[in-house]
Each structure stands twice: as structure tokens, then as C-alpha cells.
Amino acid sequence: MNLSIAEENYIKSIYKLEEGQEPVSTNALAYELDTKPASVTDMAKKLKEKKLIAYEKYQGINLTTDGKKAALQIIRRHRLWECFLVEKLSFSWEEVHELAEELEHVRSEKLTNRLSEFLGNPLIDPHGDPIPDAQGKLGKPRVQSSLHKSKANRLEVMAVSDKSTALLEFLNTKGVRLGTQLEVIERYEFDNSIEIKIKNQPAFTISEQVAKNIMVKPI
Amino acid sequence: MNLSIAEENYIKSIYKLEEGQEPVSTNALAYELDTKPASVTDMAKKLKEKKLIAYEKYQGINLTTDGKKAALQIIRRHRLWECFLVEKLSFSWEEVHELAEELEHVRSEKLTNRLSEFLGNPLIDPHGDPIPDAQGKLGKPRVQSSLHKSKANRLEVMAVSDKSTALLEFLNTKGVRLGTQLEVIERYEFDNSIEIKIKNQPAFTISEQVAKNIMVKPI
DNA sequence: TAAAATATTTAGATTTACCTAAATTTTATT
């Protein structure tokens, strides 16, 4: 199955928005792809034709087995390129997402597998997300809980789920990266903001929005 | 100036076909790009609008200064990716051209320069072609002569000008690669074929077509 | 449950990069 770049981007976004078997709505997908609902409807018809999604008028979208397979290939390429950019070309984690969005569309299994090998077959990308293997198997779905839900007070950063440059840059300047160990100083109930501290650094406060996007595990 | 992939491919091909100040013909460009002359005319109007080429009806095409600058950037990216694929991912020289055709369209100066650095700022690509530097300066235009013109009989392979998979595969199986030292056994006048030998290998004959595409220097 | 609000789809355009067929210009040949 030969997919265009636009088709690949739709498949990837549907995969991202699909939680369990809940169908993805036209509006949600349009918002995610920064396009108009009418365009989504058009593309849905095409992807249904190609048997990559299940779609009935007004009923939302789900990936088929083939669609999921395709999505995992794209995600594999994306995350491997992110690893390459960070580990080999010394990019920082907030810079790699946009570049990987472009590199991921070079569809060559041989290239992908050689790249993986070159990187030592990494299991997670620089944001903490697992990398599907050549067969499209995802190690373990991320089971970390987000900082805003965690009960414990000594935590390690395992992943960041929002890859927007702005958030990652903010975390960078605060010294928060993968593997960073945090201490929760205070949780403020009125706005769910959290005061945290990294060893040898001044404490600082993050909003609920930010806390939701930081995945942690207790230490 | 933001160029589409199609525009970049036109610019690259015009650069390739331009020898001195001879304008590139519509037909030649159509053939090179595997498209129709009418399509070339369409694109020529657009590229003229963008001031990347000089073009007058029926008069052929030349790159402007800006056009040349753009071409050299694309060629830089192409050749750096070829180096990466061969040196880091162990691809053989006949496999890399197609992949580099895709990778070259990721337009990020930062990525390009980091990649160059990672590779040790190489000066030539796996086919022997020089790599433009970050400012778009080409080390030295290739001054090697092709095997079918050379007078000397002991020669070293400096480059291969036709990057078609078929030719490169043929040379590969014969043991001909960059830096290989050849001895000319015989030149046959009737068809301009040449019998050559590599040390410790049986001699073999190549056609004029092939000889034209092997760039050599005497040793 | 009927009206209002929201979500989705359809209809009809637009842009990019192609195409074919016909018209025009340039070049080559008698």
C-alpha cells in the first residue's frame, strides 16, 4: 500500500487520538491536523476506500488492522529519527519533533532497520515514548501516570506527552528532562498547580496543564 | 524562498544540465525529469516569477544567481545524506541515490550543518562528487577525465557520473569502486569498448557507454 | 420533545503539478 504524505499524517493522527475503541470525531481530527472538518470527511472516504479505516457517515473513524500496522510503521520511523537527531546530531528534545515529522515520510524499510541498528535498536525515543519494532510491536504501552495525578512526592520524569516546542523549551530552561528526579514541595488545590524542586535548583511552580503532560514514576 | 519538492527537483536538474552558459532546452529538461515538455513550460513560468531562472519563450532556461544558490543547497543536502547512508548505515553506493533524493528535501540548515559535522565535513560524496560547503561553495569542479578519453593506461577511479542503480550494480560486481586502480589492457577501435583489469582479478570488457561514465586520473 | 446548538457532510472552488492535443515558432533540409 503506497500512502501519500497527507494520508500518512491522517493515519498517524487517528492513531494518536484513538483511545480504546472510541471512534475519532471529524472535528477532533480536523483540529489535530490543523485543517477543516470538510477536508477530513473527504480524506475519510479515501482512507475507507483503501481499507485503512472503518468509517460510516456521522459515526467517526477507527483504524482497521491494516491502518494500525501502517500507523506503527510511521511512528517507528518518527521515533527512530528523533533518537538519531538527539543522540548523534546533539539536537535538544524540543527541536526534534518538527524535523522527524519530515524524515518519517521516507518510506524505506531497509533504511529504517539500518537506522535502528545504527542507534543500537533503542526502545524509547527522547520524549520517553516506546519505539515499535520492525514487526510493528510496541514494547509496553506507556503505563506511567502523569505528575498531576501522582500521589508520591519523589518522582522521576519518564516521558512528556505534549511535544510542542513551547512546552519542551520551558521544561528545558527549568532543567526538566528525561530521567530528571523531582520533589513535590506543595500541591495547590485552588488551581491544581504544583510546586516542584530539582536537587540543587530553586523550586518553581507549574500549572495543572503542564503537570498533566509530564509522565512520572515514583522513586 | 520556500520551494516545493517539485520546484527543487527542477532547480536541481537545470543545474545538472547547465554547462557553462548554454541555456537548458525544454525537451532536455523534460527528459531528465521524466515528464512532458508542456509541464516544463508551465514550471518555467513559475520559476521565472520567483526569479530563480532566466527564461524567455523558446530561448531555454538558465539559473539566476539565486537559482544557483538554491541548487547548491539541495546538492549539499543530497550528497551529505549519501555519505551518511554509506559511511554510517553501510549502504552500498548504488543504493543511496534514490534514498538521498527523498532526504534532500528536508530543508533545515541546522540539520544539514549538524549532519556535515557529524560526518567530519566530508569534501566528496560516495560517487566522487564534491560537496558544497555551508556557503554553497563547491571545492573544485570535477576536472577528472572520463575513462573513454584518457590516454594513460594505469588509472584510479575518481567518480562515476551516471548514478543509475543498474550501472553502479554492474561496477560493484566487477569490483570497481571509488579509488579502485585499473589497468587498460586494450582499446577496441571498432566500438570504442575497453578491456580493463583490476589487480588479482580476471580482465573484463566495458562498452563505450560505461567508460564515458567512469571518471579517472592517471597514477 | 421541540427548538437551539453543535457536528458533520455535500456542493462547488481553488491550487499545484501534471497531462493531451492543437497551434505556433524555430531549425534543418532540400
Add this chain to the structure above:
DNA sequence: AATAAAATTTAGGTAAATCTAAATATTTTA
């Protein structure tokens, strides 16, 4: 130089992926 051949351009069309505006479904709410 006139005509034939070749090259190039124009005119009009197509497919992909968008868009806006209008029509239709679904969901919410009063």
C-alpha cells in the same frame, strides 16, 4: 528561400488535497 521536421508553447483537462458556504444530522437543553 520555401518547405518539412522538430521543438516549444498554448489551451483546456485531471487528480490530490485543500477551502468556504450551505445543507443536513445529531446532540443538547430548555
